[in-house]
Amino acid sequence: MAIIRVGDELIDEETGEYAGPADFKLPDALEDESDLVGFMEILMKAESNLASKKAELAVVIKNCESMVQKASRRVEWLRYKYEQNATLIALNALPRRDDGSYRSKTWTCPWGQMSMREVKPTIEIVDQDAALSWCREWIPEAIKVTEKVLITPIKEEVLKEGDESLIPDCFRYVPARQSVTFTTIGKEKMEENEA
Numbered sequence: 001m002a003i004i005r006v007g008d009e010l011i012d013e014e015t016g017e018y019a020g021p022a023d024f025k026l027p028d029a030l031e032d033e034s035d036l037v038g039f040m041e042i043l044m045k046a047e048s049n050l051a052s053k054k055a056e057l058a059v060v061i062k063n064c065e066s067m068v069q070k071a072s073r074r075v076e077w078l079r080y081k082y083e084q085n086a087t088l089i090a091l092n093a094l095p096r097r098d099d100g101s102y103r104s105k106t107w108t109c110p111w112g113q114m115s116m117r118e119v120k121p122t123i124e125i126v127d128q129d130a131a132l133s134w135c136r137e138w139i140p141e142a143i144k145v146t147e148k149v150l151i152t153p154i155k156e157e158v159l160k161e162g163d164e165s166l167i168p169d170c171f172r173y174v175p176a177r178q179s180v181t182f183t184t185i186g187k188e189k190m191e192e193n194e195a
Helices: 033-093 130-137 153-163 187-195
Strands: 003-006 008-012 018-021 106-109 112-115
Touching: 003 112, 033 106
Parallel strands: none
Antiparallel strands: 003 008, 008 018, 106 112
């Protein structure tokens, strides 16, 4: 495993995985409160940098979404303005047989093509609740029911005896534990940047 320096970071040359910061000032294992304070400082700076990068990314994404929206409006306008007329011209340009039927159902030019296809009739749902009521009475096999296991009632029932050996094999017991969270720049700020 060869570790190389790329800017301010160390990278495993073989796997490309992150191997730590190049200017790391902490020992391999924390030993006292002074090391803990140093760890918290470095952690805060790393989380601040992460929050900054997420904020930058959010701005870039927002600008790109705006550009996509403008381009989308242009496409919609072009289609609204010309597609119906273009369809008639393309249909007239399709090669035909002697009996008048289409020899080909695709018109092609260097910038795209128009394909004509027969679309079978279908039904779209306008009111989901009314459609469900109607289907319950007339075509119950048209309704799909999704099942999901809720863990809370199972925990209350199975764990009330306090014996994890009673848990069926289809579940895995996760023992009680302490949860420790290190907070530096504030959980609210991190969640705000993630949203």
